[in-house]
Amino acid sequence: MKLFKQFTIIIALSFIGEVLHALIPFSIPASIYGILLLFLLLEQKILQVDDVKEVSDFLIFIMPLLFVPAAVGLIDTWDELRASLTAYVTIIIAVTLIVMIATGLITQWFIRHSRKSVK
Template identity: 50%
Template sequence: MKYLQQFGIILAVSFVGELLNYAIPLSIPASIYGLVLMFVCLCMKWIKLEDVKETAVFLIEIMPLMFIPAAVGLITSWNIIRPKLLAYAAITVISTLLVMLVSGYVTDWMLKGEKKGEDK
């Protein structure tokens, strides 16, 4: 029952993200609204981490399974992808490097801020 309650909370936040996607005319995916909303709810302690942690960990553990339908979609679209494969590969490599670079700098910045807080 605990897992159903935790999953219900996650679904409710995701649903509100979907509603925000329809209400706010920006080209931001509903899942991003949901993630930001969940982050705000956790930071403001409206939702306690213990109220969603176990189900969230389970969903993260099975995340690779969620990529199987996307991979099958790529395989079935091979005739469309093939002529532009080099462009797709370049975009993938560049965006991956950019994400790694930005993530590293943000992590570094947060760790430095954490150390400054400990020094006070």
């Protein structure tokens, strides 16, 4: 029954994310709304980590399996992708580097800022 309760909480938050996606006119995926809602509930101590831990661990464990349909879809469209493969790889590498650099700079800024506020 504990696992059912945990799974129900996660599904309910996902459903609320879908509702928010339908109501709010931003191009933010519904899953992001759901995960932000989960974060806020955990941060405000409305939910405890133990309220969703086992099911969350299980979902993370099977996550690679959840990507199989997407991989099959890529295989189905391989002929169309092959024509632009160089462009896709270049964009993926460039965006990955930009995200890594931006994350590093922002993290350094936060570390320096937190050190100044402690002193």
